[in-house]
Amino acid sequence: MTDQQQTLADWLRGFERALGEPAAADWSALFADECWWRDLVAVSWTIVTLEGVDAIAHMAAAQAQAIGAHGFALDDPGLPLSDAEQGWFTFETGTARCRGHVQLAEGKARILLTAIVELIGHEEPTGARRPQGLEHRAAKGRKTWPEQRAERAAAMGTSEQPYVLVVGGGQNGLQLAARLGRLGVPTLVIDAHERAGDCWRKRYPSLHLHDPIFLDHFPYLPFPEHWPLFTPKDRMADWLEHYVEAMDIAYWGGTRCAAARYDEARGEWTVEVERDGERLTVRPKQLVLATGLSGAKYVPDLPGAERFAGRQYHSADHRGGAGMAGKRCVVIGSNNSAHDIAVDLWEHGAEVTMIQRSPTIVVRADTMSELAKHLPYANPAVPIDFADLMGAVTPYRPRLAAEKGFSDYLRQIDAPFYERLAASGFDLWHGEDETGFFMAYFRRAAGYYIDVGGSELVASGAIALARGEIAELTEDGVAMADGSMLPADLIVYATGYRPFSERIAELVSPEVAAKVGRCWGLGSGTEGDPGPWEGELRNMWKPTAQDGLWIQGGNLMQARFHSLHLALQLKARMEGLATPIYRAPPPLP
């Protein structure tokens, strides 16, 4: 062992010893004054970041005995993020194989990550564990694979109840279902759209993924190496449809979830669904909402809206600008959807005005994807699961400074772009603490535009810009508070969505929605993300205040990474493994 590894090994031995006797341990000898322990379902059976020595000592005291973490061992020192002061390690708990990373400062841990990898005795049947699938023996009445598949499909949700019902068959629901399938958890996915992939297919024609492809891979079935960097939405749609087939996912399209009630005594949901017009009851033990983190469409209640003679619809209902040549279109809003729709209308020859009502974070997709090429994801030598883990090392709080630095860097390298855009009158923003795009995403998943060409149209005036509040709609268009008038044939409300918790209220009950509380956001106390500080995304991929209710969501990276954590939590419950959840003490007033 090199000297470099010796320091890390010593720390790890000390940490393992302290976990063995948490009450007697000197935690401040192990952790620096400023320190974080981020745990992904390994020790806490939830997703939590503990801040400071006291919080860490509290979790250790609460969890260590029940979890039984042991066998800590340094991992390959050739891995990325390995040097004299940081390194990867592996360990086991009573139920799981886990991985971790520690970053030392003067021999004490500043950042510690622990993460579940797989359940012992419930590993995925891959490689040498792969099933044979066929007995090489003749037998009368043997079923063919299509017959077996058809029987399984007919049984699931009718004669056989799923252990997990996933509402929502987009990338989040399907990736979770794929993982559950591999773990042998009977799972049914329902989606209101007819065909898998329709959630992409039915959106406006010019849509592409914003993230380069190497960030977007699905578990088990990576995109082909030759596909271009940016995936068009129809290709994404077809990929989802293929994924359902390839991963053997039980999928009901054209199915709406009407109501769900939880029977605490039986630990079971009664879920009313409408499938192709027929009313059915499904009785899963676990219910996962994977419908996206939005509630219903939000349309502001503008005076005079009923008088407006043209068409008006919410951005979600925009199906493309075909036929709008020469029409006067007003897009209310200045975030992603507003820009994308304004561009689409302009490309189809419309006269477009965008109404900006509040300052907006803008980042250039070209810059972001160029910089993304330096991420571990772009390095074929780094397995994607490991790149995900690398990205999870730094908790949100210490990440703030890095995000401010990154935002400053973007402002600097794209200064001519920002200057030109500002000169057009566009109200640029970088977040109230100037932490920029990524923190805005984590805090409220809104308030920004990832520029794929719209900003140049705004800067050049090809898309007209109006700023300020709307006074009312008239028969002919939009009357602004400053007295100006925007004549319109079409008004598009790119005004966002109601809170997600309203969906829970509708589907389950207002009481359960209130108990679960906000979903997404860190509790940063910034606009749209009220405190208290939570340090992790609220209610995502982890136990909620309602037994048996789970939320799976986020972008493609989060979908892939955290579907593993949620799948393992669900599998552990199905197998009756102990899953003692750590509940942090309430924050000090």
Place this chain on the structure above:
Amino acid sequence: MTDQQQTLADWLRGFERALGEPAAADWSALFADECWWRDLVAVSWTIVTLEGVDAIAHMAAAQAQAIGAHGFALDDPGLPLSDAEQGWFTFETGTARCRGHVQLAEGKARILLTAIVELIGHEEPTGARRPQGLEHRAAKGRKTWPEQRAERAAAMGTSEQPYVLVVGGGQNGLQLAARLGRLGVPTLVIDAHERAGDCWRKRYPSLHLHDPIFLDHFPYLPFPEHWPLFTPKDRMADWLEHYVEAMDIAYWGGTRCAAARYDEARGEWTVEVERDGERLTVRPKQLVLATGLSGAKYVPDLPGAERFAGRQYHSADHRGGAGMAGKRCVVIGSNNSAHDIAVDLWEHGAEVTMIQRSPTIVVRADTMSELAKHLPYANPAVPIDFADLMGAVTPYRPRLAAEKGFSDYLRQIDAPFYERLAASGFDLWHGEDETGFFMAYFRRAAGYYIDVGGSELVASGAIALARGEIAELTEDGVAMADGSMLPADLIVYATGYRPFSERIAELVSPEVAAKVGRCWGLGSGTEGDPGPWEGELRNMWKPTAQDGLWIQGGNLMQARFHSLHLALQLKARMEGLATPIYRAPPPLP
């Protein structure tokens, strides 16, 4: 450098020096008396195995200057098949990056493999070379991806001519087309079946791949890790269909190739095709036949066949045994198709008799797939392309002894199975030189049964066995030469196919068919594989005697591995690179 590597490095330097001055070199100082140099398109621009020092010196003299091989360097000594006497190396030619393997005996090469990997300056656009696919800029009239795809599909073969026309859209045609697509070679695949995958979909219901899945991966898009070992034919069919989409292959289903004429002066084919009843002319520079290595169905001309009152059809027309319960079925033949169909009929309740007319090689699928788990393919640490290369190291001639040993080993470990089968009267065979299954495959791709359950039915008498010649058919069944009578409601001719060269004769001309000669087979001088010895599969994946005519075929491993070699030959021609083909001198009389 270790001593181990020094010997190999010395040999490699000597070899490079000898190639620099082939006439002056002492080749017998470099190569052992018994030696082989197998070249896969690296030095010979064909696929050839040279046997003995003289043959090697001849190729070196003929090719070395034009090819310009240089920069020989030992590869990672940690690779498989690396020790004191063998190792991998890389080198370049004037046009290509190549890889090789050498096995020394007392400092001289006994076996040398050289293989093309990629063309310099024409590398596949993967990883960092991946196209962006989308400009982040608004533009009026911008086409969406489905629109672009539809335009490309409409143009190919009509307003735009393919450089390569591939006849046959099974796994061979599609894998080749995928590679060509990645290399930027305009390619069109035509297939008589309506839907991609129908070549599998339309076969009898119980069919599964015989090879375990880890041998069967397609280029660029490996099967998911959790799929069972043995792929059912409908899943394979769906996979082919998905492959066409994912790999952006221009594919015309429902299209028959009627005739093809080569214009030597223009270096172009005129190919008449019928697409959905419409007659079209396609003008590719290169024509690839990927229709399987069989000619038309072969049905022996049995006296009285016209009198037989029941149904009779060729094995290729068997669509499953449904409805045959209680029927008397006679299957003529004892190879794979005969067994599979006999089993299928038995599973559906028929009374089945198999007529064995000649001895048959039988290997157990369970044994084969168990042993396959020791192949590099089953090791996730070995990339599949490298496993393919490992399998190519040993040429066919030195492989004979190993194959006899393997066949003997199978006979030993499955002795109770073979004894029980022989006791039933089944006429077992192991090849005229006892080299068993694999050599039978390479020599004539016939004469064997891979037992997936049929042998037990034969051994137990559940499938009745008749042996010997057929005298005639009667109204009621089959009259055997020994005077016995087999009453029948159905006769299935599992009697194989006409030679593939007849397809060339039909499609192009008898003259071209005669010029090209036999396809497949090594020239071993054994039954069905007449000499002269060629040492490689005849006309496969390499230049034929007809300019612009190529043959792509073989099992899934060969399809994957050799489609690379054929694709690179075609790409080199499209780019106008020098491709001097080595023509070995005719064998001594």
